[in-house]
Amino acid sequence: MIKVVFFDLDDTIVDTTRLAEMARRNAIENMVRHGLPVDFDTAYGELLELIKEYGSNFNRHFDYLLRRLEIPYDPKLVAAGVISYHNTKFAYLRTVRGVRRLLLELQKDGYRLGIITDGDPIKQWEKILRLELDPYFDEVLISDSLGVKKPHPRIFKRALRDIGVKPEEALMVGDRLYSDIYGAKNVGMTTIWFRYGKYADRELEYLDYADFTMNSLEELPGILRGLNLEESEAGPDKEIHAD
Amino acid sequence: MIKVVFFDLDDTIVDTTRLAEMARRNAIENMVRHGLPVDFDTAYGELLELIKEYGSNFNRHFDYLLRRLEIPYDPKLVAAGVISYHNTKFAYLRTVRGVRRLLLELQKDGYRLGIITDGDPIKQWEKILRLELDPYFDEVLISDSLGVKKPHPRIFKRALRDIGVKPEEALMVGDRLYSDIYGAKNVGMTTIWFRYGKYADRELEYLDYADFTMNSLEELPGILRGLNLEESEAGPDKEIHAD
Numbered sequence: 476m477i478k479v480v481f482f483d484l485d486d487t488i489v490d491t492t493r494l495a496e497m498a499r500r501n502a503i504e505n506m507v508r509h510g511l512p513v514d515f516d517t518a519y520g521e522l523l524e525l526i527k528e529y530g531s532n533f534n535r536h537f538d539y540l541l542r543r544l545e546i547p548y549d550p551k552l553v554a555a556g557v558i559s560y561h562n563t564k565f566a567y568l569r570t571v572r573g574v575r576r577l578l579l580e581l582q583k584d585g586y587r588l589g590i591i592t593d594g595d596p597i598k599q600w601e602k603i604l605r606l607e608l609d610p611y612f613d614e615v616l617i618s619d620s621l622g623v624k625k626p627h628p629r630i631f632k633r634a635l636r637d638i639g640v641k642p643e644e645a646l647m648v649g650d651r652l653y654s655d656i657y658g659a660k661n662v663g664m665t666t667i668w669f670r671y672g673k674y675a676d677r678e679l680e681y682l683d684y685a686d687f688t689m690n691s692l693e694e695l696p697g698i699l700r701g702l703n704l705e706e707s708e709a710g711p712d713k714e715i716h717a718d
Numbered sequence: 719m720i721k722v723v724f725f726d727l728d729d730t731i732v733d734t735t736r737l738a739e740m741a742r743r744n745a746i747e748n749m750v751r752h753g754l755p756v757d758f759d760t761a762y763g764e765l766l767e768l769i770k771e772y773g774s775n776f777n778r779h780f781d782y783l784l785r786r787l788e789i790p791y792d793p794k795l796v797a798a799g800v801i802s803y804h805n806t807k808f809a810y811l812r813t814v815r816g817v818r819r820l821l822l823e824l825q826k827d828g829y830r831l832g833i834i835t836d837g838d839p840i841k842q843w844e845k846i847l848r849l850e851l852d853p854y855f856d857e858v859l860i861s862d863s864l865g866v867k868k869p870h871p872r873i874f875k876r877a878l879r880d881i882g883v884k885p886e887e888a889l890m891v892g893d894r895l896y897s898d899i900y901g902a903k904n905v906g907m908t909t910i911w912f913r914y915g916k917y918a919d920r921e922l923e924y925l926d927y928a929d930f931t932m933n934s935l936e937e938l939p940g941i942l943r944g945l946n947l948e949e950s951e952a953g954p955d956k957e958i959h960a961d
Contacts, residue, residue: 509847550839550840550842550843550860550863551846551847551852551858553840553843554839554841554843554844554846554847555843555847558844558848561808565804565805565808596793596797597793597796597797597800599793599797600798601797601800601801603794603797604752604794604797604798605801617793
């Protein structure tokens with residue numbers, strides 16, 4: 476009997492990849508508009524490489540972009556990038572389509588909800604609070620607070636303990652087969668792989684750990700009903716039997 | 719004959735003190751709303767002390783605020799502060815009343831314009847670009863690029879050299895008697911102290927270095943007319959005399 480549904484945050488609840496791409500494109504566009512002496516495609520390509528090498532939470536992307544393009548340091552150009560990046564991120568931050576309807580429906584059906592995510596804790600909370608998602612969730616666990624990253628079992632076990640359910644009573648929904656699906660299955664949870672965003676066709680070697688695959692969040696309530704129905708058809712549990 | 723007018727940025731062109739106060743108040747309010755377990759006045763007072771000690775460009779204000787209040791680290795509370803701080807700064811960034819009208823008028827009268835400011839270069843350019851002030855100015859000099867701060871003479875001399883005028887052809891307008899007025903006078907420029915913002919009643923020991931004092935930017939064109947008229951009444955210069 477599933478009692479709790481855990482979600483990953485980026486590209487499961489929040490439409491992160493699309494937003495980041497828009498923000499980066501707008502940043503480069505504004506840098507070119509303010510005098511960056513290279514064309515958009517060259518600069519954007521170099522930025523993507525830089526992000527791949529230094530990670531998306533590196534906070535000197537535009538600064539280093541100038542170095543890589545061999546352009547003398549110019550705070551005006553960096554500021555032009557920063558402004559458009561932030562404006563885009565604040566103006567276009569969105570949930571994945573259907574998230575709020577789904578969360579309401581799950582709450583109405585009596586499920587408790589949680590978030591299990593990696594990432595910078597302040598940035599993750601910024602997304603949650605800006606979108607006013609916090610009231611939907613009983614538990615928000617950011618792996619950084621335990622000093623580990625998914626799929627480390629500790630983060631999943633801690634989430635289960637905090638919310639007070641056994642692994643077989645919990646479902647994990649996420650877009651990453653390795654971090655989310657392999658990680659959650661590994662501690663005994665039921666898993667749904669949400670095929671969305673930049674990981675939609677990656678890490679397929681972990682596909683076996685997914686109990687279900689869905690292409691849209693709308694499929695989730697049906698899967699849940701199926702799961703709980705299947706279990707009750709398999710026979711009433713002991714307490715009811717003894718009654 | 720004054721040919722160039724230099725301005726300080728914060729609390730002369732940009733209404734910085736008022737904005738910072740709003741942003742900090744809104745940040746604390748949002749932290750309290752999200753569960754900060756102390757009252758607004760206590761938290762706000764502690765934040766102001768912290769800023770005094772660590773400086774306004776320290777980027778872990780809300781983080782350190784929790785430490786000072788002896789509250790366990792909570793990224794949700796920090797994010798609540800950061801969100802409201804940024805929202806306020808982006809939504810309420812304004813020039814000091816009358817700036818655009820003044821800059822247009824000065825340009826129409828043939829003056830070239832410059833900014834001489836301290837501060838983090840990217841943050842200063844963010845204000846300038848967000849307000850679209852850059853097209854008004856021939857020169858923006860941020861002291862950080864020379865490794866000095868106002869009133870160091872090097873920053874004023876560099877501005878004069880870049881724009882190609884002698885000190886007696888340049889006017890400096892600023893709200894800080896020590897950094898702006900003493901600094902500019904020291905290299906031979908004419909100075910106007912703009913009595914505005916948190917420095918309106920401070921550093922008065924440097925008042926002697928101000929050639930003029932004004933309480934509103936609207937007074938500037940009149941002062942300039944007086945200065946240039948006075949000089950032409952004092953006698954035509956040599957070239958005209960020889961003509």
